[in-house]
Amino acid sequence: MESLDKQGALEQLMQEDAIDLRLYWTTVMRHKWGILGFSIVLTVLSVLIVMSMTPVYRATATLLIEAKEANIVSIEEVYGIESGKSEYFETQFAILKSRKLAERVVDKLDLVNNADFNAPKEPLIDFDINQYLPESMQPEVKERTSDDIRRSAVDTLLAHLSIDPVVKTQLVKISYESENPSLAMLIANEFGESYIESNLEAKLDLSLKATSWLSTRLDTLRADLTAAEKVLQEYRETEQIIGDNGGINIVSQEMELVANKLVEARRDRLELESLYRQVQSIGKGNPERLELVPTVLQHSLVQRMKGELARVELKRSELAKRYGPKHPNMQSVNSEIANARDALNRQILSVVNGIETNYRVAQANERSLQQTLDGTKGNMQELNRKEYRLNELQQNVQAKQVLFETFLNRFNETSATGDLNTANARISDPAIMPRTPIKPKKKLIIVAVFIGCILFGVLFSLVLEALNNTVQTARDVENHLHETMLGLLPLLQKKRKEPYKSYRQFVEDPSSTYSESLRTIRTGVVLSALDNPHKTISVTSTIPGEGKTTLSTGLALAVGQMEKVLLLEADMRRPSIGRALGLNREAAGLSDVVAGSAKLEDAIQRFEAGNIDVLIAGKIPPNPSELLSSKRFGKLLEVLETKYDRIIIDTAPSQAVSDAMVLAQHVGAMIYVVKADSTTYQNARNGLKRLHEVKAPILGVVLNQVDVKRGAKYHSEEYGGYYDVYGYSSAKS
Incomplete structure (x- = not known):
């Protein structure tokens, strides 16, 4: 069940949206001739203007820009910064659009004196308001200087110039628009040529400046290098430095040699010291034990003497076999043995003394070499300090030498190639003379104006419709x-000879649409209260002129065909029923009967053509509201209700006077008349509000003076029955 309700709500919403769209369409169709006329008029004016416009031609030259690095020491090279290609090309595009380049083209082509370029623009309207002003109010006219004219020419040139880079390429489109096709071609090509020349001149100027700067810088670097070399040489001479590294290699070799000698001397001293200690432990008084020392034993003289001693002892041994101890030979041999032993002992002591001497010499040699090594080490430290300072000065000289050579090489390259700079751009496709203008695009402008006018007209009609706050339809x-819609009355064409035609339309043409509309309203009134019919019905409106009297009369005539009806004219300020129906306007009326100056029977007039009785307003009283609110008037209505089946009262407008509010207390129903497409719903709402405040029995609203033809055309779906669009009425209607 809930889903069905949602579906119904959705269908209703879609239906309302569709109706809204149709309303927009009907609004546009209602104003279509005005929209079309407005569009045609403006389109014709645009055709005249476009045809009088001077055609403009565009010439385009294609420029190829190539990136090239500068051949000088740049800040990017020093710090290792590389500019991106995109930034480079963006810079070149900005140069192409620069004012300086435009000034160059203006001067080169002498555009200041070019009649085609500086042709004066004729105004569309030749009108000068200054000629009508007094001399004191006329603006001061300043003479234009040559700079002003040149500045104006440059502004004009830049205003008609366009620079368009081709995406993802190095190509640039240089376009210029002019009324002279040959001038457009000339300027487009000249812009490319001037850009190339300007770039070459800038490079040449940059090379000259770079050469000058490098030359100045070289002088400074040469002086710095000479000063550094002089300081280095003075330091060498002062410190008496020989060799590349301050003589430290010589000292190093010397120290290495002394160290080696010291090692050998220490080794010899240790060997001799061991032997010396051994000899000292034995003592010089014991030659026999000293003889056992390996060094002594291995001495050549000692070995020879020991051999001699052994030979003599062998000889004594042989003689002892033959002779006795006291034999002279034995004594001689013993004497030889004693001599040989003494000689051997003396030689052993000599060898031992030699060992001691060698030990002392080894000690002295070791001490001497150690002293020499210590002195060499001190020299080595001093030389290291000199070497550090020397290296510092040499590095300074080398750095200045490298920098000087770098600048010298770049200076030579810049000087040699400074006049051989190549252009970074070339014209790949020169501009040609255009044959067809690019603007004005006459057909496009005319079509655009026509479509724009149509759209503006549609928008304006919708705005007017939105701003229209009048009551137009039953919606x-x-x-x-x-309020309830009782019906509507079509608009009747007014004629000067028949100013009250609508009052008698129901009688004179009962089969017309107007008459049928009255019958529809009559049916609605009757059906609104079948069980308890409204005997007294009042008809009022918001303001005068909305047709309440016409509805009162027509409704009385329509109801008169079925019932006994009295038409009562209670609008005593502007009575018109008597004249419209051709009654006696001098006869007594409502005011006379209420005042008691005339009898009711004498005041009521018969309108035979419509089969109704009419009680006109009579003499206009000074205060009609008091008359209508009197008890006599109430009693009069009670009497009339007993004599008639229906009483139709024409009442004054509710917003103009308070008569309608007074009558609201005496009537059974009240019909509110609204003039279509005239009365605003704010005014009608205010009038109804006043009636509701006095609890008036409002039966419904009748929309009057509706344009039948337009309504049938634009609101046929909503009011088809009212307008008789189905051809149900007679052909005459």
Whole structure:
């Protein structure tokens, strides 16, 4: 069940949206001739203007820009920064659009004196307001200087120039628009040529400046290098430095040699010291034990003497076998043995003394070498300090030498190639003379103006419709007035000879649409209260001129065909029923009967053509509201209700006077008349509000003076029955 409700709500919403779209369409169609006429007029004016416009031609030259690095020491090279290609090309595009380049083209082509370039623009309207002003109010006219003219020419040139880079390429489109095609071609090509020349001149100027700067810098670097070399040489001479590294290699070799000698001397001293200690432990008084020392034993003289001693002892041994101890030979041999032993002992002591001497010499040699090594080490430290300072000075000289050579090489390259700079751009496709203008695009402008006017007209019509706050349709009655729609009356064509035609339309043409509309309203009134019919019905409106009297008369005539009806004219300020129906306007009326100056029977007039009785207003009283609110008037209505089946009262407008509010207390129903497409719903709402405040029995609203033809055309779906669009009425209607 809930889903069905949601579906119904959705269908209703879609239906309302569709109706809204149709309303927009009907609004546009209602104003279509005005929109079309407005569009045609403006389109014709645009055709005249476009045809009088001077055609403009565009010439385009294609420029190829190539990136090239500068051949000088740049800040990017020093710090290792590389500019991106995109930034480079963006810079070149900005140069192409620069004012300086435009000034160059103006001067080169002498555009200041070019008649085609500086042709004066004729105004569309030749009107000078200054000629009508007094001399004191006329603006001061300043003479234009040559700079002003040149500045104006440059502004004009830049205003008609366009620089368009081709995406993802190094190509640039240089376009210029002019009324002279040959001038457009000339300027487009000249812009490319001037850009190339300007770039070459800038490079040449940059090379000259770079050469000058490098030359100045070289002088400074040469002086710095000479000063550094002089300081280095003075330091060498002062410190008496020989060799590349301050003589430290010589000292190193010397120290290495002394160290080696010291090692050998220490080794010899240790060997001799061991032997010396051994000899000292034995003592010089014991030659026999000293003889056992390996060094002594291995001495050549000692070995020879020991051999001699052994030979003599062998000889004594042989003689002892033959002779006795006291034999002279034995004594001689013993004497030889004693001599040989003494000689051997003396030689052993000599060898031992030699060992001691060698030990002392080894000690002295070791001490001497150690002293020499210590002195060499001190020299080595001093030389290291000199070497550090020397290296510092040499590095300074080398750095200045490298920098000087770098600048010298770059200076030579810049000087040699400074006049051989190549252009970074070339014209890949020169501009040609255009044959067809690019603007004005006459057909496009005319079509655009026509479509724009149509759209503007549609928008304007919708705005007018949105701003239209008048009551036009039954939808407006229901949405804005919140009242029941009883019916509507079509608009009748007014004629000067028949000013009250609508009053008698029902009688004179009963089969017309107007008459049928009255019958529809009559049916609605009758059906609204079948069980308890409204005997007294009042008809009022918001303001005068909305047709309440016409509805009162027509409704009385329509009801008169079925019942006994009295038409009562209670609008005593502007009475018109008597004249419209051709009655006696001098006869007594409502005011006379209420005042008691005339009898009711004498005041009521018969309108035979419509089969109704009429009680006109009579003499206009000074205060009609008091008359209508009197008890006599109430009693009069009670009497009339007993004599008639229906009483139709024409009442004054509710917003103009308070008569309608007074009558609201005496009537059974009240019909509110609204003039279509004239009365605003704010005014109608205010009038209804006043009636509701006095609890008036409002039966519904009748929309009057509706344009039948337009309504049938634009609101046929909503009011088809009212307008008789189905051809149900007679052909005459």
